[in-house]
Amino acid sequence: MSEHKALVLDEVRKYHQEQEQWRDAGFVPGTTEIWPSGAVLDEDDRVALVTAALDLRIAAGMSSRKFESAFARRLKRRKAHLTNSGSSANLLALSALTSPQLEDRRLRPGDEVITVAAGFPTTVNPILQNGLVPVFVDVDLRTYNTTAARVEAAIGPKTRAIIIAHALGNPFEVAEIAQLAEDHDLFLIEDNCDAVGSTYDGRLTGSFGDLTTVSFYPAHHLTMGEGGCVLTSNLALARIVESIRDWGRDCWCEPGESNKCLKRFTYQMGTLPEGYDHKYIFSHVGYNLKATDLQAALGLTQLAKLDSFIDARRRNWRRLRDGLDGVPWLILPEATPNSDPSWFGFVLTVDPAAPFLRSALVDFLESRKIGTRRLFAGNLTRHPAYIDAPHRVVGSLENSDIITEQTFWVGVYPGLTDEMLDYVVSSVREFVETHG
Numbered sequence: 312m313s314e315h316k317a318l319v320l321d322e323v324r325k326y327h328q329e330q331e332q333w334r335d336a337g338f339v340p341g342t343t344e345i346w347p348s349g350a351v352l353d354e355d356d357r358v359a360l361v362t363a364a365l366d367l368r369i370a371a372g373m374s375s376r377k378f379e380s381a382f383a384r385r386l387k388r389r390k391a392h393l394t395n396s397g398s399s400a401n402l403l404a405l406s407a408l409t410s411p412q413l414e415d416r417r418l419r420p421g422d423e424v425i426t427v428a429a430g431f432p433t434t435v436n437p438i439l440q441n442g443l444v445p446v447f448v449d450v451d452l453r454t455y456n457t458t459a460a461r462v463e464a465a466i467g468p469k470t471r472a473i474i475i476a477h478a479l480g481n482p483f484e485v486a487e488i489a490q491l492a493e494d495h496d497l498f499l500i501e502d503n504c505d506a507v508g509s510t511y512d513g514r515l516t517g518s519f520g521d522l523t524t525v526s527f528y529p530a531h532h533l534t535m536g537e538g539g540c541v542l543t544s545n546l547a548l549a550r551i552v553e554s555i556r557d558w559g560r561d562c563w564c565e566p567g568e569s570n571k572c573l574k575r576f577t578y579q580m581g582t583l584p585e586g587y588d589h590k591y592i593f594s595h596v597g598y599n600l601k602a603t604d605l606q607a608a609l610g611l612t613q614l615a616k617l618d619s620f621i622d623a624r625r626r627n628w629r630r631l632r633d634g635l636d637g638v639p640w641l642i643l644p645e646a647t648p649n650s651d652p653s654w655f656g657f658v659l660t661v662d663p664a665a666p667f668l669r670s671a672l673v674d675f676l677e678s679r680k681i682g683t684r685r686l687f688a689g690n691l692t693r694h695p696a697y698i699d700a701p702h703r704v705v706g707s708l709e710n711s712d713i714i715t716e717q718t719f720w721v722g723v724y725p726g727l728t729d730e731m732l733d734y735v736v737s738s739v740r741e742f743v744e745t746h747g
């Protein structure tokens with residue numbers, strides 16, 4: 312390493328330690344913010360970012376490739392492709408299923424994709440963005456997931472795929488739903504954005520579906536600032552994902568590489584002349600959804616801490632769950648049977664019969680600097696963007712409506728301390744005791 316670089320990085324470490332001293336002012340109940348989510352970044356993360364910047368690795372490069380192979384191994388998939396967000400990962404995964412290269416299995420406009428009504432919008436948006444029709448099913452309270460029975464009831468003659476998120480880290484019945492997908496020749500995409508490290512039947516979520524997506528936004532289990540990933544063990548799908556991510560091109564050379572296949576000037580595709588440069592042959596109507604090497608460099612140092620992040624999330628969730636057990640008028644969350652969630656948040660639903668409003672409880676917590684969030688969109692079908700969009704609903708969306716009115720979540724991310732979590736518990740208890 313050059314002397315100047317070593318000096319800069321040494322200063323970066325010192326700067327980080329100085330910043331941490333300022334940050335570490337101690338917890339003051341009611342004054343210190345208890346965020347619902349956030350990135351936990353250490354000295355190594357700061358150094359990784361600065362190193363990538365010093366090396367001017369500004370586009371996807373060495374760290375991106377390294378991260379993709381390490382993350383694929385970690386999630387037990389053969390291939391991972393980095394993207395610039397989790398939303399892009401979902402767009403890419405679903406768009407891949409429309410590829411002409413899938414021939415008869417290709418999804419075509421008007422085909423139906425089963426999903427849930429209560430969730431994050433960009434799990435659903437790629438269905439509409441590809442001219443497909445979302446079919447919404449309800450979820451259960453307590454797990455906030457749908458069931459295989461509801462998905463099965465929604466399968467019709469036009470159904471071609473299923474895309475569902477593991478709700479706030481809690482796995483849906485993914486083994487049963489993957490079996491349904493296989494029995495009915497449907498594709499399954501697991502939106503694993505909130506659930507990295509969760510298991511179902513002892514197997515990692517994200518390892519059941521044809522395709523899996525992850526988000527690296529700061530709220531998630533590991534962060535790159537912005538970023539996401541599509542994973543699959545199907546090599547044909549992986550090629551399609553890469554093509555659509557990288558402008559739709561047919562060539563699979565990495566940026567900066569040329570002619571890895573040694574056939575760059577020998578292809579004849581479409582009605583192009585023989586030998587047209589393969590780097591500029593486009594087999595898909597693609598996007599550019601790539602991430603940068605700065606993001607990947609951060610991803611690598613974050614990945615080294617993933618196990619400890621997951622442990623902390625589980626510990627924090629358990630502390631809230633034990634602390635709030637037995638509190639009246641609150642519907643407390645439950646792990647889906649046969650699962651071990653790597654939690655994203657701690658979800659609370661105020662019983663509709665409670666003598667207080669959800670908003671009053673939320674206002675009380677927020678006044679104590681305890682951050683709350685909604686279970687994302689609640690019932691998506693009630694939002695202006697979706698009211699006139701083509702869709703089908705199977706069964707009632709009664710619980711999605713309850714979620715829209717009565718549900719919120721608080722944080723379990725690794726940046727929270729026991730003191731903070733105990734303050735959350737005592738605040739909720741105090742509110743319910745005085746208003747219940």
Ligand SMILES: Cc1ncc(COP(=O)(O)O)c(C=O)c1O
Binds near residue numbers: 399434505528538
């Ligand atoms: C379930 C789910 N899917 C997709 C996304 C989108 O990820 P991103 O914010 O990286 O676009 C999120 C974001 O939080 C999410 O919770």
